Amino acid sequence: MHRRLVRRMMLADAARPGVRAIAVLCMVVPAWAGTAWAQTSDLAAAQKQFVTSCAVCHAVEPGAPPRQGPNLSDRFGKPAATLEGFKYSEALTTSGFVWNEETMDRWITDSQAMRPGVTMLYRQADPMKRRLIIDYLKSLSGKS
Numbered sequence: 001m002h003r004r005l006v007r008r009m010m011l012a013d014a015a016r017p018g019v020r021a022i023a024v025l026c027m028v029v030p031a032w033a034g035t036a037w038a039q040t041s042d043l044a045a046a047q048k049q050f051v052t053s054c055a056v057c058h059a060v061e062p063g064a065p066p067r068q069g070p071n072l073s074d075r076f077g078k079p080a081a082t083l084e085g086f087k088y089s090e091a092l093t094t095s096g097f098v099w100n101e102e103t104m105d106r107w108i109t110d111s112q113a114m115r116p117g118v119t120m121l122y123r124q125a126d127p128m129k130r131r132l133i134i135d136y137l138k139s140l141s142g143k144s
């Protein structure tokens with residue numbers, strides 16, 4: 001009797017979309033764990049995360065004017081603070097950073113801790129969200 005009830009609950013769960021989404025996530029995570037910087041297959045989720053976390057201050061359409069921060073359409077792989085027409089802080093201009101997966105991950109983990117004095121105040125403690133954002137920026141510069 002008890003076992004039948006459990007089975008019925010599992011079936012009911014499987015029918016709920018939320019549960020199915022979690023099941024899909026569980027299949028994706030081990031693939032990331034194996035190859036530290038592997039590309040996520042879900043670019044739509046990556047874009048959504050970027051829009052949520054960064055788009056208020058950063059445009060990504062090529063040629064679009066800066067918001068509070070510079071346009072990020074092709075910054076991946078480039079030295080920091082080299083987009084013409086944006087007035088960067090001195091701290092970022094003199095940083096010597098080149099934007100790759102490692103530096104970008106540190107930057108969005110805590111930009112002020114990475115380089116005190118920069119004018120971007122941002123922290124993201126969730127590595128999954130950082131991963132999505134970095135994948136999105138990579139995809140924009142054709143480096144994915």
Ligand code: HEC
Nearest residue numbers: 053054057068069080081082088089092108118119120122
């Ligand atoms: C509240 C506004 C704000 C938010 C939110 C924000 N940024 Fe920024 N960002 C800035 C500003 C301002 C600068 C310029 C920093 C400086 O000159 O010191 C900047 C600079 C940058 C740069 C350096 C660009 C270059 O040309 O070297 C990168 C990369 C960057 N941001 C990525 C991100 C990402 C990714 C996110 C989302 C996780 C994000 N930012 C969220 C305001 C923001």
